[in-house]
Amino acid sequence: MDDFAFLVNARNFDDIRRVSKIFKIIPGNIVQLVCLFFPPRITSRVIGLKTVNGKKIDGCLIGILMTDEQMLRYRWLARWRMMEACKIAKKNEVGLLGLAVIPSYITKGGFDLVRKHFNKPVVNGRTMTAAVAIEAVKIFLNKNNVRCENAKIAILGATDLVGKGISKWVCRENFKKITLIGKTIDHLSNLKDEITAVNKKNYIIRPVEVTTDINGVNDADMIIIVSTNKKIVINADMVKKGAVIYNVTQSRNGYVELREKRPDVKFIVGSLMETPGIVSSFDFGLPVGVNFSCLTETMVSSAEGAISDSVGDIELVKLDNIINIAKKYNFKPYINY
Numbered sequence: 001m002d003d004f005a006f007l008v009n010a011r012n013f014d015d016i017r018r019v020s021k022i023f024k025i026i027p028g029n030i031v032q033l034v035c036l037f038f039p040p041r042i043t044s045r046v047i048g049l050k051t052v053n054g055k056k057i058d059g060c061l062i063g064i065l066m067t068d069e070q071m072l073r074y075r076w077l078a079r080w081r082m083m084e085a086c087k088i089a090k091k092n093e094v095g096l097l098g099l100a101v102i103p104s105y106i107t108k109g110g111f112d113l114v115r116k117h118f119n120k121p122v123v124n125g126r127t128m129t130a131a132v133a134i135e136a137v138k139i140f141l142n143k144n145n146v147r148c149e150n151a152k153i154a155i156l157g158a159t160d161l162v163g164k165g166i167s168k169w170v171c172r173e174n175f176k177k178i179t180l181i182g183k184t185i186d187h188l189s190n191l192k193d194e195i196t197a198v199n200k201k202n203y204i205i206r207p208v209e210v211t212t213d214i215n216g217v218n219d220a221d222m223i224i225i226v227s228t229n230k231k232i233v234i235n236a237d238m239v240k241k242g243a244v245i246y247n248v249t250q251s252r253n254g255y256v257e258l259r260e261k262r263p264d265v266k267f268i269v270g271s272l273m274e275t276p277g278i279v280s281s282f283d284f285g286l287p288v289g290v291n292f293s294c295l296t297e298t299m300v301s302s303a304e305g306a307i308s309d310s311v312g313d314i315e316l317v318k319l320d321n322i323i324n325i326a327k328k329y330n331f332k333p334y335i336n337y
Helices: 013-019 028-035 068-073 075-091 101-106 126-143 161-170 185-201 256-261 293-303 316-327
Strands: 004-010 041-050 056-067 097-099 152-156 177-181 208-211 222-225 244-247 266-269 272-274 290-292
Touching: 004 013, 004 068, 004 075, 004 101, 004 293, 013 028, 013 056, 028 056, 041 293, 056 068, 056 075, 056 293, 068 075, 068 101, 075 101, 097 293, 126 161, 126 222, 126 244, 126 272, 126 293, 126 316, 152 161, 161 177, 161 185, 161 316, 177 185, 185 208, 272 293, 290 293, 293 316
Parallel strands: 004 056, 004 097, 152 177, 152 222, 177 208, 222 244, 244 266
Antiparallel strands: 041 056, 272 290
């Protein structure tokens, strides 16, 4: 019996090749096909976490071999694989189920799994992911001796679950300019109205711009990328000199040109946490002692004895507290500036 299970899929074919040596010698087109037919399985144990009282908290990774692109393209199959993964979790009598980015996205932030396919707490990991991005903003301001009122910030993918959480926090602070960018103006307008209503109650007035035009990033000192849409790419000529780009999605695809042509722009891979002492036999291709923020939230929630789900929209109260809770376990954001 495990205290928690973390449902994760392969981000790309590099992840798949790390699963087994045989995939390194099979042609790529065959690997793509084979991935669709592999059922989920436990790929690793996760050990090393203890509660503040010294109780061991052990878990496992349940892996789906489909890549991010395949999960998004064949959603019916991805949902089927997740249902199979939930059966593995129940059979293993895990006390809590955590979700990686794409499983969370496909299940509407975990809502589709709650009580339907898993009858214990489900954690979508989005709160910690948003909190780590916010810590990156704070570090950017401190490192560059920049005050909020002198900084312009843009969020690309503002209506995503994580994007909403980050946007709510950013719009509470006194930034010089805030630009929220998304796919549809209606969703953006609804988000702006929601933020404005909450801020009014707290006597906070902040000018917020919303747009569907990606060129809204062009005067931002810091850009936070939350959108997983690979068709939406920031070109080298769109970005202000010396800007910082924090990519929550971790995808480097589509930003090769930007990184090559604009050495003055700092590009940071986000959503990572330092988790000293945590041991897993699966190689995510991350630095030693570093794990994904969504896995970290799963571990922390299990250690804290979570009895309720953490799915759907991010609550600001939880966003304010989650980093401090992580610090109890000596976990902190990994932000490589």
